[in-house]
Amino acid sequence: xxxxxxxxxxxxxxxxxxxxxxxxxxxxxxxxxxxxxxxxxxxxxxxxxxxxxxxxxxxxxxxxxxxxxxxxxxxxxxxxxxxxxxxxxxxxxxxxxxxxxxxxxxxxxxxxxxxxxxxxxxxxxxxxxxxxxxxxxxxxxxxxxxxxxxxxxxxxxxxxxxxxxxxxxxxxxxxxxxxxxxxxxxxxxxxxxxxxxxxxxxxxxxxxxxxxxxxxxxxxxxxxxxxxxxxxxxxxxxxxxxxxxxxxxxxxxxxxxxxxxxxxxxxxxxxxxxxx
DNA sequence: GTCCCGCTTA
DNA sequence: TAAGCAGGAC
Numbered sequence: 001x002x003x004x005x006x007x008x009x010x011x012x013x014x015x016x017x018x019x020x021x022x023x024x025x026x027x028x029x030x031x032x033x034x035x036x037x038x039x040x041x042x043x044x045x046x047x048x049x050x051x052x053x054x055x056x057x058x059x060x061x062x063x064x065x066x067x068x069x070x071x072x073x074x075x076x077x078x079x080x081x082x083x084x085x086x087x088x089x090x091x092x093x094x095x096x097x098x099x100x101x102x103x104x105x106x107x108x109x110x111x112x113x114x115x116x117x118x119x120x121x122x123x124x125x126x127x128x129x130x131x132x133x134x135x136x137x138x139x140x141x142x143x144x145x146x147x148x149x150x151x152x153x154x155x156x157x158x159x160x161x162x163x164x165x166x167x168x169x170x171x172x173x174x175x176x177x178x179x180x181x182x183x184x185x186x187x188x189x190x191x192x193x194x195x196x197x198x199x200x201x202x203x204x205x206x207x208x209x210x211x212x213x214x215x216x217x218x219x220x221x222x223x224x225x226x227x228x229x230x231x232x233x234x235x236x237x238x239x240x241x242x243x244x245x246x247x248x249x250x251x252x253x254x255x256x257x258x259x260x261x262x263x264x265x266x267x268x269x270x271x272x273x274x275x276x
Numbered sequence: 277g278t279c280c281c282g283c284t285t286a
Numbered sequence: 287t288a289a290g291c292a293g294g295a296c
Contacts (some may be wrong), residue, residue, distance in 0.1 A: 089281030
């Protein structure tokens with residue numbers, strides 16, 4: 001247990017200066033930082049879940065060009081949405097985004113809520129994403145942690161520690177938060193975190209939150225990904241055609257088709273299987 | 277706790 | 287070849 005729970009004001013100012021100095025010199029220019037549209041910021045946050053910034057930039061541009069407002073997402077088919085999503089991975093996010101859009105259009109008059117409880121109850125929006133939307137879209141001084149933020153605090157305040165829990169980090173995030181400019185502060189913090197990660201070879205491994213992911217090759221994730229990709233490209237296929245195209249063990253393909261059907265990502269229409 | 281995706285970088 | 291990614295749902 002650390003006893004760093006209360007920081008001195010001078011210490012806080014010095015830390016903030018370090019972060020802001022880095023940001024002034026090396027801060028990233030990102031398309032979703034140029035807009036004030038909460039919808040577009042929400043799209044970026046969902047895309048950025050477990051996905052590198054460099055891979056999101058083009059998809060984000062393409063997505064907001066294709067679907068300029070949340071009404072376009074709500075009224076488009078999942079197939080149209082997945083067509084733009086293709087290659088980003090975690091296809092459930094695209095499904096969540098469509099369901100979320102339908103809820104916001106029908107229940108919230110097409111406006112993104114600026115309330116944590118309302119946001120976090122939307123499909124595909126958890127604690128981190130809800131708070132990121134509040135900070136970046138509504139400039140609210142919320143306290144939250146994601147992987148880059150975690151890295152910064154572990155490096156600066158837990159040097160020498162082998163294991164750090166998020167509950168030890170939250171008070172420090174709260175105390176060092178720039179209440180006047182939460183959007184700029186969190187942008188700077190994340191940019192700085194990316195830098196520290198390269199410099200110290202992923203300090204987040206010291207987090208109790210850290211977890212290594214299971215191998216991708218031969219996994220259900222790979223099979224699911226392939227099923228979705230082929231259906232997005234071909235539009236519709238019979239079960240027989242799909243089994244021919246997805247070159248994995250037939251039993252494994254059938255199992256994953258059932259799961260995808262259960263989740264609403266694919267459906268059976270007549271003799272064809274199509275994107276939900 | 278496990279599962280969900282696919283790409284870049286080292 | 288492996289690591290890791292502006293996490294979420296169950």
